[in-house]
Amino acid sequence: SISLENKRVLVTAAAQGIGRASALAFARTGAQVVATDINEAALADLSAEHNITTRRLNVLSDDEVKAVVSETGPFDILFNCAGFVHSGSVLDMKDSDLAFAFDLNVHAMVRTIRAVLPGMIERGGGAIINMSSVASSMKGVPNRCAYSVTKAAVIGLTKSVAAEYVAQGIRCNAICPGTVESPSLQDRLKSQGDYEAARAAFIARQPIGRLGTPDEIADLAVYLAGATYTTGQAYAIDGGWTI
Numbered sequence: 001s002i003s004l005e006n007k008r009v010l011v012t013a014a015a016q017g018i019g020r021a022s023a024l025a026f027a028r029t030g031a032q033v034v035a036t037d038i039n040e041a042a043l044a045d046l047s048a049e050h051n052i053t054t055r056r057l058n059v060l061s062d063d064e065v066k067a068v069v070s071e072t073g074p075f076d077i078l079f080n081c082a083g084f085v086h087s088g089s090v091l092d093m094k095d096s097d098l099a100f101a102f103d104l105n106v107h108a109m110v111r112t113i114r115a116v117l118p119g120m121i122e123r124g125g126g127a128i129i130n131m132s133s134v135a136s137s138m139k140g141v142p143n144r145c146a147y148s149v150t151k152a153a154v155i156g157l158t159k160s161v162a163a164e165y166v167a168q169g170i171r172c173n174a175i176c177p178g179t180v181e182s183p184s185l186q187d188r189l190k191s192q193g194d195y196e197a198a199r200a201a202f203i204a205r206q207p208i209g210r211l212g213t214p215d216e217i218a219d220l221a222v223y224l225a226g227a228t229y230t231t232g233q234a235y236a237i238d239g240g241w242t243i
């Protein structure tokens with residue numbers, strides 16, 4: 001069985017949703033977790049948890065990324081969870097939406113990887129887990145253009161890092177969830193007007209017949225952190241959406 005005892009883990013977007021569930025799941029394995037987010041208020045109570053320390057980190061800022069990694073690193077495991085969902089088609093999409101989506105969903109991962117990877121290489125190993133989505137190169141999803149473009153890029157980044165550093169003991173995998181219950185999912189459902197109809201439509205996408213839970217995704221993140229024979233892969237965890 002997988003042990004992450006005393007491994008040092010950096011988690012981005014850990015204040016809520018999948019990032020929060022993952023910080024808690026890593027901590028339960030005995031790993032030492034630095035849980036980060038821009039929402040310091042929502043992050044605060046995590047610092048009372050065993051094996052978790054919290055830090056403000058805006059992953060849009062290269063200076064903040066470098067500062068947090070130099071002050072709290074080195075890390076054995078990096079979970080890049082931060083991301084934002086824009087709605088809209090290619091015709092709806094503003095250039096500024098696409099630019100923001102690239103900055104937060106892709107470039108932020110480049111920033112954290114650049115900050116953490118040299119330490120991993122120096123110490124002979126590490127695991128990087130990047131949050132993608134089935135709405136990416138895996139599956140075309142209407143109304144998710146900026147999101148899908150950038151989540152597909154996450155898979156490209158994942159494979160590039162995996163191929164480049166495999167001989168140095170670094171593994172890099174991507175997680176591709178279907179629809180997962182989270183605070184931002186609630187916001188997306190509420191913004192559609194008819195909440196119950198929107199929720200039913202989102203549930204209907206998964207043949208399993210329900211939404212995923214953050215804990216289910218967190219379990220995959222923990223697995224990939226310790227699964228020593230897999231790298232460069234995009235793992236769908238989607239209630240059967242992509243069957």
Ligand code: NAD
Binds near residue numbers: 014083180
């Ligand atoms: P969420 O969207 O509810 O929360 C996102 C968190 O990111 C918040 O705590 C927010 O403060 C933080 N954040 C936003 N901007 C940030 C920044 N610049 N720096 C640091 N933190 C920042 O959580 P979720 O729905 O669990 O989504 C987490 C990840 O999972 C995202 O990358 C999302 O795209 C991905 N994902 C979610 C679903 C889903 O259905 N919920 C499906 C597939 C993929």
